[in-house]
Every structure is written in structure tokens, then in C-alpha cells.
Amino acid sequence: MCGIVGILGHDDVADRLLDGLKRLEYRGYDSAGIATIVDGAIERRRASGKLVNLGKELAAHPLPGTTGIAHTRWATHGGPTTNNAHPHATDEVAVVHNGIIENFKPLREELQARGRVFTSETDTEVVAHLISEQVEGGKTPIEAVREVLPRLHGAFALAILFRSHPDLLIGARLGSPLVVGYGEDETYLGSDALALAPLTQRIAYLEEGDWVVCARDGTQVYDRANVAVERPVTISGVTGALIDKGNHRHFMQKEIYEQPIVVAQTLRSYLQRFEGQIVLPIPEFDLSGIRRVTIVACGTSFYAGMVAKYWFEQFARVPVDLDVASEFRYRAPVMEEGGLALFISQSGETADTLAALRHARSEGQTIAVVVNVPTSTMAREADLLLPTHAGPEIGVASTKAFSCQLAVLAALAANLAKAKGRLSESEERSIVRQLAEAPAAINGALAYDESIEAIAGVIAGARDVLYLGRGTDYPLALEGALKLKEISYIHAEGYAAGEMKHGPIALIDENVPVVVIAPSGPLFDKTVSNMQEVQARGGKVLLISDYDGVEAAGEGCVATITMPKVHPLIAPIVYAVPVQLLAYHVAVAKGTDVDQPRNLAKSVTVE
Template sequence: MCGIIGILGQSAVAGRLLDGLRRLEYRGYDSAGIATVHDGVIERRRAEGKLNNLAERLAAEPLAGNSGIAHTRWATHGAPTEDNAHPHIVDDVVIVHNGIIENFKPLRDELIAEGREFLSQTDTEVVAHLIARELARGLPPRDAVAAVLPRLHGAFALGVMFRSEPDLLIGARLGAPLTVGYGEGENYLGSDAIALAPLSQRIAYLEEGDWVAITRARVEIFDRDNRPVTRPIVESGISGQLVEKGNHRHFMQKEIYEQPVVVAQTLRSYLRRLENKVALPDMDFDLAGVKRVTIVACGTSFYAGMVAKYWFEQFARVPVDLDVASEFRYRQPVLEPGGLALFVSQSGETADTLAALRHARAEGQTIAVVVNVPTSSMAREADLLLPTHAGPEIGVASTKAFTCQLAVLAAFAANLARAKGRMDADEEKEIVAQLAEAPAAMNAALARDEAIEAIAPLIAPARDVLYLGRGPDYPMALEGALKLKEISYIHAEGYAAGEMKHGPIALIDDAVPVIVIAPSGPLFDKTVSNMQEVQARGGKVVLISDAEGIAAAGDKCLATIEMPCVHPLIAPLAYAVPVQLLAYHVAVAKGTDVDQPRNLAKSVTVE
């Protein structure tokens, strides 16, 4: 959510700043802006809506200057208007901000009482006024920022420049990521390595509470107590080429199609095929001693954790608690000694999940994380890092990150089962063989794309859609409903199929399509019984099953989606594909913004 890029360059920076903002589009935004400092003047261009609007402004009113900052805003305080768009200018200060200043109102009241006037509704403008006030009191820019930072409560990443010092860019982070890029005669600041990829491969990640003073010649980093510190400079390894859609219409479609490859890449890190074993990265704790697992995540990652709960309890016979990250700390969970807290996040920066991780750490839990960004805050704070290898995911609705999370969690469940003495060598060999088949099963599911596209017009007119499943297919029903909500704006709900009789069946009529996820197997008959209850009340069913399941129950369905016959372990990975494709094609049929749906951000870095 929100994106920041700053450049102290040797040539004009406006074009490069705009390019950096394009790399940050995946984070979600509703307005954007660029400011440069040039010849003692701060100049700014802002626009509501997409970056093309800002590009048109820049084409009509170019910005000069070799120093600048830019921002994509996801509205929190104040509507997504040009007045509320960043950068904000107050006196000699220009600022961009990702996050929320929780105590902005008393600070704003204090400043208004002193006679200061505000031009926006944002919390960010408060920070600019506070810094400007310290400058007016005679402090130099670095000292002014250092004086203001302790007064800010909440989560923030800040980029600040000054009319009087065009060779100075200050950044600060607390609860939101910020990265420094090192160049030759140039230096940079960005929300992530992707934004900086074409500018620099040499980057440093600011740690919690850090602030940085950047010039073209030097980078000086300070901790929250204003002590100089050194943060390691690493190679980002991210391509300088802007991620492209290729021959796909949308990033989401491209990322759905990438899943067999990236799941195979991920599994390659965890499967020892020649030895028929599942391996994990090195750890300095005894996995066999884990008494209980607490899984914490948000959104799609939460549903991956929900599937993992079935696997952990089935294979390892270890009890599992599952929590939505935004609720975890506030229910005062009982975390027993010897517990493992497992956090799942695509970005590794999700604010709720990161706060939950730190709470679990304070309660004495061993920390494991499943993340797609191995340099993220969660990754750096973990006892056990379990990386996925999905690559950059640009579409806001998670697809390939989700299935890679499932792959890692399945491997982890098997490894835990072996460590606990619940899985012998032959059983582990079977698990390895089945997981190795997952990419092929996903490829077979992708082959149903045209048939799924043909079903989309049957779903697109609906105002409400229900998804049903049992066992691990229940979280897949929840994920299918979430995907449809996210990108098509159709109200959808996922239910455990057996719960229909306990209330939701009252919603059934011929205007409410029901998507049933039911691979053949031990739960098939029960699920089909619930499906038939829906059909008896006029419900229009789309059945997602294999050939055996469709032959047994598909004759009265509105439509069927035939899946390959797969082992129950890898069914969630394979069945993720049709629920993703169905949501995608329905959204395309409705004409919504598939990659950047309204009101959503890729990485939620504020609570």
C-alpha cells in the first residue's frame, strides 16, 4: 500500500521517478505525484487515478531537476483527491509517506492552535508541518527530522526533501518497509527493491526505527536513538527490466499461468527426489519438540494456513491453532512453552501479521515464516525462514504466491510428521512423489481455461455467489469466494458444505449460482448430498470435480469443470487454478480492473 521512490541524480529525475512509480503500481493506489527540487524551488505535479493521468500532466507541464521524490497513494486519511495526493509541501519541506500516523489529530490541533493552516485532510501534512516548524526554530534539516520522529505514533515510511538542500534526501521507517539504493554519484530511496531495480542492484534494508540521511556522495543510517549504524549492503538480484504481461491480457492471467513453473521451483527447494525425502532449511531448534503450532496470516495467506491446519493435524498429529492476524493479539491468546508460531505472508511486511509475529516472539514462541520476499522484515526476524519462489506478483489478487505457500506448507507438514515420528520412510516417499506431481496437475487444470471462460457469462450477472467445499476444499471455497469478490465486485461467500442446512440454504434461489468444489474421494458423497439439497431448491450449481465425480453427480448441474484425478494432498494446489480462472474470466466479462481492483492494495502495511 502506497509506494515511495526518491532519486538524488546527476541528470533529470522526473522520468525515472515515473518509471519507479510504474514498478510500484502493484501495491495498489488511487492517486500519484512527483516533486523535484531545482534552483531553489520545489515543483510538483499530482493527479487522481492512474499513473497515465500523472504522465499526461508531466507531458504538458514537465519537471526539471536532478533531485526528486514520488509517491503512489492509497487513501487512508482523506479522499483520493489531488489535494490529498502526495508529495505534500509545507514551507521548505516536501514529503511523501506510506502508513498511518495514529496520533495525527492531537498533533494537527496543536499546530492549528499555533496558527498553521492545512491544505489537505491527510495525516502526512502534519509531519511536514512539524518538520517545517523545527526548521523555523533554527534546526538544520537532519536535526529537525530527528526531533519530529519520536512524536509520531503508528506506522510509517517517510521520504523528505528540502528546498534549501537539494542534495539531501531523508528517509525513516517504523512498521513500513523502506530500502536504500547505492549508485555511482547517485543514491536512491524506495519502498522496495523492485522500485529501485533499474537504478541499483546494491541495496540496504532499513530496520525498524531506522532513519537515513542520503546525499549523492554518502548514505548515513541511524537507529531510533540517533546512533550511527551500519546495515548490510546486499545484491537485490531483481531484474532491471520492468515486469511485463507478455502475451497475456492481465498480470493476474500471466501469474495464474506461471503457477506450474513457480510451484516446481519452490518444491525443488524442499524435495530431495533421489533420497525420497522432504528437507527444510537449517534451523537451530528441535522440530520434534514442537508441542503446538499457531498459524497466523491475513486474507489469501490465511486460507493457505487453513489448508495447512488439516495437513499438520492429519500427518504430524500436532494440534494447530489458526488466527486472523488482525485479531490475534487482541484476544490475548494462550501461547504455551514449546510452541511454534508460523506466519504466512506474500510480502513479509503485512502490518497485522508482523505485529502478531512480534507478540508471539515476546511470548516465547519459536518463529517460522513462509514468505515470498526473503529480505523482508518477517524473514529477518524468523528462527526458520521458509521461502517461496513465486517471483514478483504484480496482480493485487494473489494467485501464484498462494499456491507456492501451499507447496511449502505441505512440505513443512511432512517434515514435521517425520520429526515427530508420525511418518515412516515409505510414507514420506509417497508424499514426495505426490508433491512432485503437483505442477503437472496444475498444467492439466490450466488446459480447462477455455471451458471455464465459457462459464463466466453465466456467473457475471449474479449479485451473490456461494462456494461450497468440505475438508481442505472448504478453505478453497473461501479462497474462491474471496477472489470473486476482489476482482469482479460480486458478493460471494464460501461455506463448509455441511453448514448449508444451518442457515445459508435460505439464500438459495435460481439467481444465486453455487460453485461446488468436490474431487472424488472420501468426502465426495457428503458434499454431493449437500449439493443436491441446493439443486432441490432451484439452485444453479457449477461442479468442479474429476471425471469420476462429474459422471456421478454432474447431470443436473448448470455447468461442470472437469479436473484431473489427483491425490488428496495436492488437490488444493490443482483446484486453486479453476477458482482463480473463474474469478478472472467473470471479472473480465464485467469489465473491472482485474490487476488493480478498487480499494485494494497489494501489501497492507498499516493496521
């Protein structure tokens, strides 16, 4: 959830540390800080709020030093204040930390009983004091870290700086990612390869329980048993250029507009040309023996999984269980032999989803992962890796990653159906044709951006909004409501349209706009019936449909959004666009921070 950068360098490192944090601000932007060693003492610069505030602090009070650690924070323990900002330090040690130390309270009480004085509300500060005690007692930094790590329960990625050893950095990971970067006579630590991209392409990924000693004369990795091990160095391939918004006002807007290209790029990996025709590839992975699919994800990725459940059961006739990752392990799920457990994550580091993956592995499931970062922890632990090729997504509210997830899941559903013998050649050609047309249809949907902007005022003044849909449009209703909540702070809920009369209809009045997602098709008439129930009670309906649907049911709606007519298979991919644009324009109208909404972060690495 937070971001870490560390540099063991030859020149002053503060500016490069700040640059690395800029690449990680999507992971948290409640506060930020940097620590280096200056004239034999640990010096820090910290600031609450966004990274620009730390930049101002560094401009006013420059920070020299050739070895340093830096952090951008999403608050867990303690508010987003300067005192709670990382790095946390004693006279001897400075520490930055991602994750949660679950047993920090008894550790803190133990330390306070021995006279240690705390200056923050965070769980992280106990790590600094525990290591500092060991160093003050005569232990070397390596001995101190080796002694303290087993005492920490929970999840962590740590980077540790030592006052008396300015040529040393130590990192550790358990449940939260950390990478080591190798440069020209320099060594780096980072939350991910993106943070280190301008510094080096040579990356080693620490495995679960690893800790690493970075010194001038070399780097040594130890596993959780404190045995010296080697971790392979790979070329990350991540660009060192900072990603910018181009001509767009926000990253979210830019990423919405990138969807035709990235969906096409993604589908290119899952559709192949054979004898002049585009066909579904026969995967090297044998899907024919899969008897049940369990889909696990969080947030937007969970809604992509909901759509996939419809597809898998409709096309492949394979039963599907669907779980929110944070609940999955705790209901003691029954997992059948021969099952495929499918995990969906934008970052590949989502803590709840990663923990669920490991539980499913322990239950003997085959593991498939749909992920946007092919070097992430989840990707490396998968039996079947299904990358989305969306490219870096900087806006906290997921847009292009969601549509690419849907593209991958649709192709996987078709491949599963083919492996199960459920598709005739003509059906396969039809599915492939529809998927191949999805990028053009998305582009057609983007053409209605101005009309969507013009009607954003229907929503912007509301306190509560309802979204309705049936079939695969039901998950789209949930996703639309989530997007609106995330970036405009308007309370919104999504419902299966048929559920309106089972309770939510009591909320309907002239002050509650109702967004109805209803492309023409088999479920259109039933959805329109539910829409008319809303209108009969004075509700303001905003209908999202194609031309035929708007012609048939647009009368009486306060506003309509007309989409291109598409096959039901790709409708969720295409109709993601108007719900994203509607949320975006409402947020702009309200003046909220679209790319960095309050209280949120992009990569959720805590449970």
C-alpha cells in the same frame, strides 16, 4: 500499502522517479505525485487516479530537478483526490509517507492553533508542517527530523526533501519498510528493492526505528536512539527489467499460467534427490520438539493456513491454532512453551501479520515465515525462513503466490510429520510422489481454461454467489469466494458444505449460483448430499470435480468443470486453478479492472 521512491542524483530525476513508481503501482493506485527542487523552490506534479494520469501531467508540464521524491498512494485519510496526493509540502519541506500517523488529529489541531494552514485531509501533512516549523525556527534538517520523529505515533516510512538543501534527502522507517540504494555518486530511497532495481543492486535495509541522512558526501544511518550505526549493504538480485504481460491479456492471467513452473521451482527447494529417489530433506532446523503450531495470516494467505491446519494435524498429529493476523494480539492468545508460530505473507511486509509476529516473539515462540520476498522484514526476523519462489506477483489478486504457499506448507507438514516419527518410509515416498506430481496436475487443470471461460456467464449476471466445500476444499471455497469478490465485485461467500442447512440454505433460489468444489474422495458423497439439498430448492449448481465426480453427480448441474484426478493431498493446490480462472473470466466478462481492482492494493502495510 503505498510506494516511495527518492533519488539524490546528478541529472533530472522525474522520468526515473516515474519509472520507479511504475514498479510500485501494485502498492496503491489512487493517486500519485513527484516533488523536486527547481530554482530554489519545491515544485510538485500530482494527479488523482492511476499512474498514467501523472505521466500525462508530467508530459504537459515537465519537472526538472536533480533531487526528488515520488509516491503512489492507497488512500487512508482523505479521498483519492489531487489535493490528498503525496508529496505534501510547505514552502520549506516536501514529504512522502507510507503508513498511518495515529496521533495526527491532536498534532494537526496543535499546528492549526499556531496558524499553520492545511490543504489536504491526510495524516501525512502534519509531518511536513512539524518539520517545516523546526526549519523555519533555525534548526538544520537533521536537527528538525531528529526533533519530530519521536512525536509521530503509528507506522511510517518517510522520504523528506528540503528546499534550502537540494543535495539532501532524509528517510525514516517505523513499522513500514524503507531501503537505501547506492549507485555511482547517487543515493536512492525506496519502499523495496524492486522500485530501485533499474537504478542499483546495492541495497541496505533500514531496521525498525532507523532514519537515514543521504548527502553528496555520504550516507549516515541513525537508530531510534539517534546513535550513528551501519547497516550492511547487500546485492538485491532483483531484475531491473519491467515485468510485462507477454501474450496474456492481464497479469493475473499470466500468473495463473505460471503456476506449474513456480510450484515446481518451489518444491525443488523442499524435495531432494537421495540415492536415486526424491525424498523429504532433513531440515537444519529441528522440528521434533514442536508441541503446537500457531498459524497467523491475512486474506488469501489465511486460507492457505487453513489448508495447512488440516495437513499438520492429519500427518504430524500436532495441534494447530489458526488466527487472522488483525485479531491475533487482541484476544490475548495463550502460547505454550515450545510452540512454533508460523506466519504466511506474500510480501513479508503485511502490517497486521508483522505485528502479530513480534507479539509471538515476545511470548517466546519460535518464528517461522512463509514468504515470497526473502529480503522482507518478516523474512529477516524469522528463525525459520520458508521462501515460496513464486517470483514477483503484479496482479493484486494473489494466484501463484497462493499455490506456492500451499506447496511449501504441504512440504513443511510432511517434514514435521517425519521429524515426529509419524511417517513410515513408504508413507514418505507416497507423499513425496504426490507433491512431485503437483506441477503436472496444475498444467492439466489449465487445459480446461476455455471450458471455464465458456461457463463464466453462469456467474457473471449474479448478484450473490455461494461456494461450498468440505475438508481442505472448504478453505478453497472461501478463497474462490474472495477471488470473485476482489476482481468482479460480485458478493460471494464460502461455506463448509455441511453448514448449508444451518442458515445459508435460506438464501438459495434460482438467482444464486452455488459453486461446489468436490473432488472424488472420502468426503465426496457427503458434499454431493449437500449439493442435492441446494438443487432440491431450485439452486443452480456449478460443480468442480474430476471425471469420476462429474459422472456420478453432474446430472442436474447447470454447469460442470472437470479436473484431472489427483491425490487428496495435492487437491487444494490443483483446485486453486479453476476457482482462480472462474473469477478471472467472470471479471473479464463484466469489464472490471482485473489487475488493479478498486479500493485494493497488493502490499497492505497499514493496520
